Amino acid sequence: MNEIIKRYITKIKSQNLQQEQEKDLKKLKQQEIDQEIDQEIDQENQENQENQEEREIICNSINKRSKDQNDILIDSFNNSLNSENQGIKEIISAQLHIKIQQIITRRENSSLGLKLKHFRVLEKSFTIDDFVQYTKTNYFNSLDDKPKEVLNYLIDLTLSNEFDQEENLILSQNLEEYINRGIIPKLPSIYNNYTEYEKSKLFKKLSKNMKKRVRKLIILEKSEKSENLTLNSKTNNNAKKGYIFSNGKAYRLL
Numbered sequence: 644m645n646e647i648i649k650r651y652i653t654k655i656k657s658q659n660l661q662q663e664q665e666k667d668l669k670k671l672k673q674q675e676i677d678q679e680i681d682q683e684i685d686q687e688n689q690e691n692q693e694n695q696e697e698r699e700i701i702c703n704s705i706n707k708r709s710k711d712q713n714d715i716l717i718d719s720f721n722n723s724l725n726s727e728n729q730g731i732k733e734i735i736s737a738q739l740h741i742k743i744q745q746i747i748t749r750r751e752n753s754s755l756g757l758k759l760k761h762f763r764v765l766e767k768s769f770t771i772d773d774f775v776q777y778t779k780t781n782y783f784n785s786l787d788d789k790p791k792e793v794l795n796y797l798i799d800l801t802l803s804n805e806f807d808q809e810e811n812l813i814l815s816q817n818l819e820e821y822i823n824r825g826i827i828p829k830l831p832s833i834y835n836n837y838t839e840y841e842k843s844k845l846f847k848k849l850s851k852n853m854k855k856r857v858r859k860l861i862i863l864e865k866s867e868k869s870e871n872l873t874l875n876s877k878t879n880n881n882a883k884k885g886y887i888f889s890n891g892k893a894y895r896l897l
Contacts, residue, residue: 733780735773739765740782747790757789762797771801771815799824806856814863827856837861 742765750757765774775798777783783791803826805813814821821827828849834840837860846857 732776735769736777736780736782739769739773739777740780742768743786743790743794747786757793759793759797759800762793766801771798774798774801775816775820795824799826802826806859807852818860827860828853836864838864 743762746761746765747757750761774794778794778798783794786794802816802821802824805815806826818827822829828840828845830837830840831843831845834843837857840846841857841861846854849857
């Protein structure tokens with residue numbers, strides 16, 4: 644009887660052991676399957692990442708080429724526009740030179756000589772900017788001293804009159820042009836603006852007309868300050884655009 648029980652117990656243990664082994668085997672196989680799945684997922688993720696990086700490289704390359712092409716087109720357009728504007732200025736200067744030469748030729752045999760009024764007629768066809776640009780050309784340099792003197796006087800008078808208007812004043816040129824022609828005083832380097840300059844002893848020594856012009860520049864400075872801009876006589880790019888003074892206020896021309 645005991646022998647039978649022992650064999651039964653041994654059989655039961657053997658079956659349990661077999662079941663445990665089968666479980667372990669299934670578990671091991673499942674682990675292998677899970678590991679293979681994880682590897683496949685990792686590989687797929689890596690491939691996706693590589694593809695994404697490749698796409699980004701291609702997109703960046705395309706964008707860079709597009710940007711470079713746009714920059715080239717913009718530069719080309721600007722160069723073309725500048726060349727066109729320069730070409731127009733040269734044509735205008737050439738036309739003005741022909742008219743000036745004709746006037747000079749007509750006045751050569753006159754006992755009265757060449758006067759301001761003889762060049763005044765040109766103001767109907769040419770602007771003050773045309774005259775200023777003309778003085779920077781070889782055409783102007785080729786003239787005799789007398790025509791140069793009269794033309795410069797015409798320009799100085801016109802630019803000075805811009806400051807002398809009571810209600811509306813238009814500054815047509817860069818401030819450097821007025822300074823170089825002695826129409827307004829040069830701002831000493833120790834001052835940041837004409838507002839500071841007005842409080843100096845140098846300002847008190849100026850003529851009445853010069854003081855009047857400086858005070859109009861101060862109005863301009865205050866107007867610029869309200870727009871968070873700085874007026875500087877050395878780098879005054881805004882003055883190129885021109886300004887209108889009306890009823891004691893300065894307005895920038897756009």
